[in-house]
Amino acid sequence: MGTVDVANKDITASLADKKPKVVFVLGGPGSGKGTQCANIVEHFHYTHLSAGDLLRAEIKSGSENGTMIQNMIKEGKIVPSEVTIKLLQKAMLESGNDKFLIDGFPRNEENRAAFEAVTKIEPEFVLFFNCPEEEMERRLLSRNQGREDDNIETIRKRFKVFLESSLPVIEYYRAKGKVQEIDAAKPVGEVFEAVKVVFTPKAEKVAA
Ligand SMILES: Nc1ncnc2c1ncn2[C@@H]1O[C@H](COP(=O)(O)OP(=O)(O)O)[C@@H](O)[C@H]1O
Ligand SMILES: Nc1ccn([C@@H]2O[C@H](COP(=O)(O)OP(=O)(O)O)[C@@H](O)[C@H]2O)c(=O)n1
Ligand SMILES: [Mg+2]
Numbered sequence: 001m002g003t004v005d006v007a008n009k010d011i012t013a014s015l016a017d018k019k020p021k022v023v024f025v026l027g028g029p030g031s032g033k034g035t036q037c038a039n040i041v042e043h044f045h046y047t048h049l050s051a052g053d054l055l056r057a058e059i060k061s062g063s064e065n066g067t068m069i070q071n072m073i074k075e076g077k078i079v080p081s082e083v084t085i086k087l088l089q090k091a092m093l094e095s096g097n098d099k100f101l102i103d104g105f106p107r108n109e110e111n112r113a114a115f116e117a118v119t120k121i122e123p124e125f126v127l128f129f130n131c132p133e134e135e136m137e138r139r140l141l142s143r144n145q146g147r148e149d150d151n152i153e154t155i156r157k158r159f160k161v162f163l164e165s166s167l168p169v170i171e172y173y174r175a176k177g178k179v180q181e182i183d184a185a186k187p188v189g190e191v192f193e194a195v196k197v198v199f200t201p202k203a204e205k206v207a208a
Contacts, residue, residue, distance in 0.1 A: 025103040027129030029158045030136035047097040051105035054087040076157035081114035108165035126173040129184035
């Protein structure tokens with residue numbers, strides 16, 4: 001236990017030295033976060049860290065938290081931030097990059113407050129993919145990635161958690177003027193055109 005704490009303090013200190021730039025990518029399940037992050041990485045050289053992907057990898061690795069994480073994902077519940085933040089910090093340090101898209105995090109107030117308290121990192125902005133529930137449901141039911149949570153029963157639970165716990169986080173950042181909202185109901189290419197505007201430096205926009 002002591003060793004783990006020391007190791008985590010080291011990670012936190014090394015990360016703080018790098019002063020990383022972070023963009024939180026939020027939106028309901030199936031809104032297109034992962035799809036658009038892949039496009040952003042190609043054009044703008046960020047490292048994409050999906051909290052959900054990191055948690056699924058942790059299950060596969062056979063870690064002691066694996067069963068707990070698996071059960072929570074099956075129920076659409078949010079894993080305690082201590083677990084998710086450690087995975088994010090480790091991935092940030094290992095990437096060697098200093099620009100990150102953090103996808104699917106923070107998903108509730110506990111995630112948000114703990115990340116801020118532990119890392120002292122304030123996001124540059126929050127990219128919010130706004131999409132109607134019917135469209136998200138259609139996308140999730142045809143995602144075909146073999147995910148245990150892409151069934152209608154769990155999808156309904158995830159929508160409820162999004163409305164009750166994740167939307168308030170988006171509103172928190174909106175009140176700080178930090179939300180860049182994108183209409184995510186359009187085709188992938190059109191959504192990316194809107195995303196590009198957000199990531200293109202202002203001087204270039206004027207020149208273009
Ligand atoms: N704009 C879009 N229009 C139609 N389908 C989309 C769009 N964006 C993503 N998809 C598809 O919807 C599913 C969910 O997208 P994904 O990027 O995994 O969303 P999220 O990470 O927000 O859950 C995937 O099968 C993806 O190919
Ligand atoms: N910050 C996070 C992100 C995801 N998760 C869990 O992982 C699941 C899948 O998250 P995801 O981001 O991969 O899902 P999508 O929104 O991409 O469909 C969530 O429903 C939660 O159970 C979490 O507990 N905490
Ligand atoms: Mg995703």
